Amino acid sequence: MTAVSKVLSRRDLEFLLYEWLDAEALTARERFAEHSRETFDAFLDVSQQIAERDFAPHNRAGDLNEPTFDGEKVTIIPEVSRALKVFAESGLPAAGFPAELGGLQLPHVVQRACFLWFQAANTGTSAYAMLTSGNAHLLVAHGTDEQIQRYVLPMLEGRFTGTMCLSEPQAGSSLSDVTTRAAKQPDGTYRVTGGKMWISGGDHELSENIIHLVLARVEGAPAGVKGLSLFIVPKKDLETGERNGVVLAGLNHKMGYRGTTNTVLAFEDAAAELVGEEGRGLQYMFHMMNEARIGVGAGAVALGYTGYLHALDYARERLQGRPVGDKNPTAPPVAIVRHPDVRRMLLSSKSYVEGGLALILYAAKLLDEPSPENDLLLDTLTPIVKAWPSQWCRLADDHAIQIHGGYGYTREYPVEQFYRDNRLNSIHEGTDGIQALDLLGRKVTQKGGAGLGLLLGRIRSRAGLVPELGDAVIEAAARVEATTAKLWAAGNAETALVNATAYLDAVGHLVIAWMWLEQWSAAEGKEGDFYEGKRLAARYFVTHELPRIGPLLDLLDSGDTLLRDMDDAWLG
């Protein structure tokens, strides 16, 4: 293990887990009683080790040699299979699951920290594991015991992988338009027919079997999302090993994230099992989707973080130019980290990726301490956890290119790949625009606004403890509260939601400012460069970044409806 990794910061993870979130205290809970700081650290060690040794080295190879399909089977560079085998043998896939399934009952927050190493080291390869985990969690929550035995156990052993099959070519974000249909058979099983689009991990030879979770409409079901049911459709029959009616219709060729196959699948009278009850498919799928949204946010943080670490390393090594005002051309050039604009890009990136990481781990810990309050808070935060890092940690990768100058734009350096890979995160699992509608249209209005009240309450509590920076955050929280009330005062959703993206942007920045106050408090009274860095980034975020929300809230407060009232014919 290298002392200073460019994949991710172990020091930062330990600060957040132990000095801030007090992850050790989770061991007082029965579920986590077998654990200790030592076991947590052992999982972090092994994750970093495997990520650096087995995942990072083929990150570029996976990008340059994307999966191919010859009409018979999909070929993927062998490093991917080898890395996933090591991952499976480490026990990490099962680590978070209950002991009765062979799991180790590791807390979510530690698991999340562990998995970030893989996402940062190799987004493309790690995605197979992420999808499989989400699939398994869904089946544990909503499948029968027999389904869990048949499908989940092999996934936890690394023998099977999983997918989620929602989108169709004509229905990306609009699941009410899903047309894939399921016909019930006399024996109680189903047959599924239809086309699915954008299915990550939809076909490959990396596992013995692929377990597809497919949204489809049983004959006679009502239109809209209420008519959707969820089905298990294995690629191959578990007993005979024969191919089920799941045909790979083609691979999509992406700008980034190329190591993960992304497929067009045709289900042709494929044998299927119902999950739970008919008509509740979307509700079940949200179990996986919510996990996937946090996973996507985490992936965006991980890619931004590794980009930042690469840029910082480069900025400290690369000598060029002289400080402003130094007119002596024979003076030796300085490291570019001395130049204020390079510092701006580094410090803003630090504030984005470390702020985003704090949010990811905070959200994960809410899952470890389930309560009506924590569940509501997580539900409210989910669109921000997904969308904010997708936008801002991507900017860290953009800065990483810029700091590298021309070199950063070439494939000889890794940062351009991070930038391309991270571009997907604003799209999959619900675009940023969908997250904005979810936040303003659903999350902050449900239960009489209790979720927003809870969030703002936590922000205010923390801000009250940080006199140096808290006032600006308390003021921003008050503005968000007032703006939300004003937007919904008339009860007209079309008008309230017209600038939903500005709302998501504003609340997202408020939440990250809060995350920085949390870190400020956790660093309080502690000395050394690491803690000075936390204070510096907190100060930067509150003074340079948080003010961005002013014009956004002004716009929302103005009741502007330009985007509703305009005529499309005026474009172009």
Added chain:
Amino acid sequence: MTAVSKVLSRRDLEFLLYEWLDAEALTARERFAEHSRETFDAFLDVSQQIAERDFAPHNRAGDLNEPTFDGEKVTIIPEVSRALKVFAESGLPAAGFPAELGGLQLPHVVQRACFLWFQAANTGTSAYAMLTSGNAHLLVAHGTDEQIQRYVLPMLEGRFTGTMCLSEPQAGSSLSDVTTRAAKQPDGTYRVTGGKMWISGGDHELSENIIHLVLARVEGAPAGVKGLSLFIVPKKDLETGERNGVVLAGLNHKMGYRGTTNTVLAFEDAAAELVGEEGRGLQYMFHMMNEARIGVGAGAVALGYTGYLHALDYARERLQGRPVGDKNPTAPPVAIVRHPDVRRMLLSSKSYVEGGLALILYAAKLLDEPSPENDLLLDTLTPIVKAWPSQWCRLADDHAIQIHGGYGYTREYPVEQFYRDNRLNSIHEGTDGIQALDLLGRKVTQKGGAGLGLLLGRIRSRAGLVPELGDAVIEAAARVEATTAKLWAAGNAETALVNATAYLDAVGHLVIAWMWLEQWSAAEGKEGDFYEGKRLAARYFVTHELPRIGPLLDLLDSGDTLLRDMDDAWLG
């Protein structure tokens, strides 16, 4: 010629050239007396025709098949050579040059409009022509008659191409560290030795010869930029055709802009001719660099513009989802252009690319009407012309991906290439950070602030004529003026420049708001969708975009020096 092009908008070009900038009035000048609206239109026609027929169709092929080097020569797909041949035969390379050089004395503003078609259709192929034009202009301005005859005429005929060789591996932005050296020979010629980096068009078989303009240091010259001289170094001897000492050391492999070779060149005792006088090399090179900076801004606009047009077309065709509040799942889906967040992305993109286009043409027209005032204004605007489109028109390409959803992230659609191609524009010809230092450190302080005064005067004059939107712009101009004075009040460059990027961002948005007021006035009293669109985008930019500058100016006014005072050790 298609009625509605997705490459660029002829209608918008005509509006800007004829309804706003009154390009026809230029024909009253002696230099342009042979021209008329008809000749201008003929050049626009032929540009669109060649761009659509010969440049656009191989844009993707150039991306997928980047130039290769086998150690002997560079291979480029044949479509590039064919397209450049058609371009040369059209007379466009010589169009802007004086009649005595075989040129047609076409105004800069019309030439710029013409060339945008090529940049939008195929950035990679068009770059060879752009570099050659800049090279030729420099030699016409600073070369001897003999040099013009020998080098410029073949460039205008399309037989030779040109490059600019400034950067070295250890000195990208920092030209004072250039180490390439030139040894004077008894016959008055020179021999150049050293390594150059990032040389676009540095080697290929597209032309009979390549004319490199090389910054180098004559033996005994002082350190720093004052010791730099400029040399003509042809790839091959013009008489014998033998290779000069210019060796292709390698090709750089870029994220985008792949159609253009980007090279590492080793000059090994290469035969060279001095341009002008020794020690004035950087001054001459700025002639080419200023043109290149406007060209880069234009390229960023062109890529953003074509991305916007593709996204608009897609948004009008693609059916998905229902309007907010419509709960009927059996209602047919609507075109996504109906959704407010899609409109936000389209309308903001329109405001960026049409605002950017206006600025590019405004700048070009200043070259057609040279005067001390216009020269100063262009000089002041140049960093904004270069950096603002590089940042904001790139965002239009980002929006274009987002509007296409998953499809936009795949190579089956063109927008992901535009996004990758456009990423370079914030880097080459001086990064955004360099432009910010140029604007705040040099352009707005020179001549007692006369350039800024001139710019703000023009902004105020226009804003005074637009009562509907002008007040916010006048207020913003007053804030910029006050902030500039405050920043320089102490006369400490290090402190004044610490947040230079925030200053560039703020002034850039003010300038584009002004461009929108100009367009508002030009559209005044006119009816129809096109003019409504201009009013809509002007209103959008002033109400949704211009307020962004508030927090930036607040930060500058606060005298914040966090980025100067921080300790680098606190990062990471």
